[in-house]
Amino acid sequence: MAVSTLVGFAGTSSSTASPPRHHAGSQPGTVRTLSTGWTVPWGLSWLPDGSALIGERDSAKLFRLTRNGEKTFIGTVPEATARGSLTVDANDGVLGIAVSPCWEEDHYIYVMHTAEEGNRIVRMKYDGSTLSDYHVLLGGIQKSLIHNGGRLKFGPDGYLYATTGDANVSATAQDKNSLNGKILRLTTDGKPAPGNPFDSYVYSYGHRNAQGLTWDPQGRLWESELGQDTYDEINLIEPGKNYGWPTCEGPCTTDGMTNPKAHWQPTDASPSGIAYADGDLYMATMRGRRLYRIPVDGTEVGTPVELYKNQYGRLRTVEKVPGKNALWVLTTNADYNGKQPAGSDQVLEVELTSSASH
Numbered sequence: 144m145a146v147s148t149l150v151g152f153a154g155t156s157s158s159t160a161s162p163p164r165h166h167a168g169s170q171p172g173t174v175r176t177l178s179t180g181w182t183v184p185w186g187l188s189w190l191p192d193g194s195a196l197i198g199e200r201d202s203a204k205l206f207r208l209t210r211n212g213e214k215t216f217i218g219t220v221p222e223a224t225a226r227g228s229l230t231v232d233a234n235d236g237v238l239g240i241a242v243s244p245c246w247e248e249d250h251y252i253y254v255m256h257t258a259e260e261g262n263r264i265v266r267m268k269y270d271g272s273t274l275s276d277y278h279v280l281l282g283g284i285q286k287s288l289i290h291n292g293g294r295l296k297f298g299p300d301g302y303l304y305a306t307t308g309d310a311n312v313s314a315t316a317q318d319k320n321s322l323n324g325k326i327l328r329l330t331t332d333g334k335p336a337p338g339n340p341f342d343s344y345v346y347s348y349g350h351r352n353a354q355g356l357t358w359d360p361q362g363r364l365w366e367s368e369l370g371q372d373t374y375d376e377i378n379l380i381e382p383g384k385n386y387g388w389p390t391c392e393g394p395c396t397t398d399g400m401t402n403p404k405a406h407w408q409p410t411d412a413s414p415s416g417i418a419y420a421d422g423d424l425y426m427a428t429m430r431g432r433r434l435y436r437i438p439v440d441g442t443e444v445g446t447p448v449e450l451y452k453n454q455y456g457r458l459r460t461v462e463k464v465p466g467k468n469a470l471w472v473l474t475t476n477a478d479y480n481g482k483q484p485a486g487s488d489q490v491l492e493v494e495l496t497s498s499a500s501h
């Protein structure tokens with residue numbers, strides 16, 4: 144591993160060249176291929192038995208994958224549309240998945256996907272074998288070929304958080320009445336969550352195309368975001384704040400804008416998913432073709448470390464495995480930018496080794 148070639152970060156350390164400070168985190172170690180034969184897997188959410196639901200963006204198929212790599216098709220998301228990314232640079236389709244925190248009682252799963260009229264957040268029943276009861280919670284979020292956001296997760300407060308892209312209309316991000324270029328927070332019935340800053344779905348704004356969300360043990364919300372040509376970002380999200388796009392891309396000094404905690408040139412990153420594990424943020428990158436480990440120090444981050452550069456191609460999603468010192472990482476190579484054939488994506492398991500043993 145090597146110290147990142149990042150452009151800058153807002154940590155308390157004064158030099159980007161210094162190695163990451165020691166912290167009680169884990170060291171990523173052995174990587175094994177858990178499952179093959181995938182085509183652009185995107186969303187991943189855990190079921191109570193430790194298996195995961197994983198969706199393929201273009202095919203709209205949902206699968207269940209066990210810890211042992213046993214893969215079962217469970218159904219196709221109705222009304223999902225996708226241009227098909229093998230021939231065009233498209234980012235629409237079945238995106239984030241969130242299993243209900245009360246799944247054992249309600250059997251609900253939540254999905255964010257592209258449809259005819261725009262992007263939607265929907266609820267379905269998954270009874271352990273099949274999908275049913277498709278219900279739209281929030282539809283008509285403006286869509287585009289490539290800026291659809293799409294990460295959907297439950298926060299520690301039990302509400303749903305979703306990232307939306309600016310749909311290639313950058314002015315939407317600063318329009319608090321638009322659902323685009325935002326992080327949205329909603330109830331499981333599809334209403335704006337209580338306490339939202341503008342009495343609407345909007346939780347934060349000024350985002351270009353955020354695709355990563357995760358919470359640290361203190362309940363802080365961290366977000367990863369694709370920039371345009373200059374800077375990708377990691378942000379610490381607070382309700383009601385303006386994260387700058389399109390006035391600012393990366394850090395700036397404009398009044399009212401909230402600067403990122405770290406930023407990269409898109410060739411080194413182009414991030415999608417992020418996950419918190421044991422003192423670090425892990426960020427999956429597409430153009431960067433690497434995983435970053437980014438130490439968290441309160442509300443700041445330390446120097447990112449790059450891992451597995453060019454070893455597994457483009458990386459879309461990373462999630463901490465519940466109850467196990469490991470990450471699951473989804474590749475995103477079977478598309479226009481990855482130029483690999485259908486079925487060439489993988490689910491990887493990255494072992495995390497406690498630093499106490501080093």
Ligand SMILES: [Ca+2]
Nearest residue numbers: 386387388393
């Ligand atoms: Ca920003």
